[in-house]
Structures are given as C-alpha cells and as structure tokens.
Amino acid sequence: MRISELSTASGVTIPTIKFYLRENLLPSGEATSANQARYDESHVKRLTLIRALLEIGGLSVAAARDVIDAVDNADLPLNQVFGIAQRAISGSNLSTNSASAESRARVASVLTERKWHVTDDNPGLAGAAKVLDRFSALGHPELIDLIDDYALAADIVARADLRVVGKQPNVAAMAETVVAGTVLGDAVFAALRRIAQEHVSSEMHPAPHPLSQAPASIPDRRKS
Amino acid sequence: MRISELSTASGVTIPTIKFYLRENLLPSGEATSANQARYDESHVKRLTLIRALLEIGGLSVAAARDVIDAVDNADLPLNQVFGIAQRAISGSNLSTNSASAESRARVASVLTERKWHVTDDNPGLAGAAKVLDRFSALGHPELIDLIDDYALAADIVARADLRVVGKQPNVAAMAETVVAGTVLGDAVFAALRRIAQEHVSSEMHPAPHPLSQAPASIPDRRKS
DNA sequence: CAACTATAGACAGTTTCACTATCGATAGTT
C-alpha cells in the first residue's frame, strides 16, 4: 500500500499522514528505497485510532502519542495503561497547585464508604479534590455531595470496563481496549448523561410542551 | 473595586480581564468616568466561573460565552440550559457526518430498556451513536455493549444532578447549578472513574506488588 | 499642585497547536 492508498483508505490527507509520521504517532512504512515505503492494514488501523483519540477524545497530538506508546509497549502493566489513558484526557492538571485538606478528606470519605483501595498517587484523588474546591469557590458547596452518587456510578462503569478488558485474548488487545474504552468511554458516558438528564428532567417537571427546543432564542453576544 | 483589586481578588491578570471584557465573558463595571469603572463581588464570582469552565471543563472561550449567556438568561427553560452546557463540552460534533443506522438503533434499544423518553433532537443520541461507530471502526465491537452499564450509571448521575438542582431556591441559582454540575461534574466523574478502575483492577488481578507506579519507564519518543 | 501611578479602550504582537504547502531529488509507470 502506498501513501496515497493509505490516505484514501483512512480518509486522512497525505500531508497530515506525513505530519503524524514526523510526530511519531504513526510508524513509518517499510522502506523499499530511499524515497519509497509500503504501508499495510496496521497503518490504516493506527490512523483510525489516532483520529478517534483526537476527534472524539479531544486529545492533543502529544497526549495521543503518550497513549499510543502505551498501547505499543506490550509489557506495561495494565494499571499503567489505564493511568496513561486517563491522564491523557483533559491534559495533566497535575502540575498546578494542590487541593485543600477538606476536599481531600471528602474524597477519602468516599473511598472508605465504597471500600475502594488505591495507591496514594492515583491521579483521580487529586483531580476529584480539586474540582470539589471549585464547587466551594463558585458558592455551590451543595454540589460536593454529588460525589457519593457519582462514585456509585463510577463503580458500575469501572466494573463494566474491566469485565470487557478481561475478556480480551492477549495483552496487546487488552491495552487497546483500555485505551479505546477509557477515551471513547468518556464520550459515550457524556452522551448518555445528556439523554438521562433530559429524561429525568421531563419526568420530574412534566412541562406542558415547549421543553427542549433548539436554543435559537438566546441573542448572540459576540463582540460587536 | 478597581480592576487591579479585581485582578488580585480573582487571581486573573489585568490583560486577561480586559480580554474577557472584550469577549463579553465578563460584564463591564459601572463606569464612573471615561476611563474609570468600578467592579464588585459579582465580577469576582463571574471570573471564578469563567476560570472553572476554561480550566476544569476545558471549554473554549466561545463555548464559555454560550454557557454564561444561558446562566444570565434567567427565563430560559432548564432543559435548554442543560442542553447548552452539555453541548459546550467537547465542542459541537453535531455538524459532522451522522452515525450509522445500526448504532442509532443500538442507542434506541438502550432507551427502550431504560424506559427513557427524550425528544429526537437530543444531541446525546447522535453523539452516542457516533462513538459506537468508532468502536466498530477500531475493531473493538465488544465495547459497544458497555453502553448498557454506562446507561445505568448515567441514570444514577442524572437523578443526583436533578435532585440537587431541584433544591435550589430560584431559577438563577438552578441555572448556575446546572452549568457547574454539568461541566465540573464530568471532571469529577472522570476522576472517580480513574479511582474505581484502579480499585477494580487490583481487586480482579491482585498482583504481587509493582502495580500502579509512575509511568517513568516508557521511553520518550518525541521527534528527535 | 506637581509628580506619579492606575485605568479604559484600541490595537498590535506572541505563543502554541495542528496542520498545509512547497521543494528538490529520486522512483515507478506508461
């Protein structure tokens, strides 16, 4: 398969494929001479994954490279693959200032309640606490207690995730499943949440009629 | 409060505040003369919201403006506020080509099973179907069936969301809760999911020891 | 009240990111 065929097969333009090659997102094809190389199905599949990570997952090219490296690194323990995939989403808020003691304690209370046991460096711990701090800062501390229900939901999701991963035939397939499940799973969940919110909302407030229309009525306040 | 005080109170630099004023994210202060204006607590709060939307929610400035307009527009039905907030996250994948009939049917089957009733234009319907298509394209159709468990989790989350919203004293507070809950809620959920994944993973595969370490071992494959 | 700092508003400049475009040398194709 030549680069032009790879391009039509994957729907990615040749300049973009070259860009991904330069950025080490896509392994180079087998060189047949100084300026010819052959590509195969694995390249098509890799491009599909790259586009899914960028378009659906909203990852940056750099984050996608980290994730892809993890997939390729077959002898990486599964937990690390999970960590890399999760970290890639909504790019590392790790470096910034840490969360308050109150919020961290609140997160810890959830772990106790749910009997969750994780290592202290789990990035979710700091991430969750940091968001709880924002709830307070926004003047909506009542949102903090949502975390208990969210934790129950997260437990359900994580068990489903791991069940599917466990059914994979080999480690390479497991890693791919972890990545696809983690990055695209977020998008599915967000979509379902949107559906559920509308359902529950109309269930609780059975409005006469004009609920959920296209929001065409709000004025456009863009700069002049 | 002058702009310099607003800056220190909110932690946002003056040039950035001016930028937000230009972009209509932040209402201008009360003008006391041609080149003086007074700001108050509402401006501090608004800046806190803006930074939360941009930093935690990962919204673009344009998406944040839509969300903020919805919050300010007090007579907007709650469902529309939900819709705007959800649409702002992972910027409108609406325009692109639509999903396959199979995936849309699979999503419809979830609605039937969960007895969810929503309007046909709910953006979650197309969004979920589109991701299912990606699962197939990636060669991982087994991930499609995750949707049933995800839907159960989404139901739990949505009921919790609506319960908190319903407790708000007035419509303005409800709108703010919807926005904060939707945008920041995604971040909390993602963090909890990360925690739950590690817990469930170590529960299922009680590895001897070296699970979940800092992924320092993967080589850096950045371009030379 | 003079010196100095701060402010509003206008507008230009910067940085990062994800591509795109061009080029020269060579390879394959008709």
Add this chain to the structure above:
DNA sequence: AACTATCGATAGTGAAACTGTCTATAGTTG
C-alpha cells in the same frame, strides 16, 4: 522519455487565547 508519485526537509498558515503597548485621562500622594 515523459509524467506522476513519493520521501524528507523546511517553511508557512490560521485559529485560539492570551499579552503587550500606547494614548489620553483620572486618581493619589508628598
């Protein structure tokens, strides 16, 4: 032989989110 495709290198583009500079004025301080 003429023509198109490809490789690798390098440069350019456009959007996004700030950031910096400038001018005319306003407030503040010694």
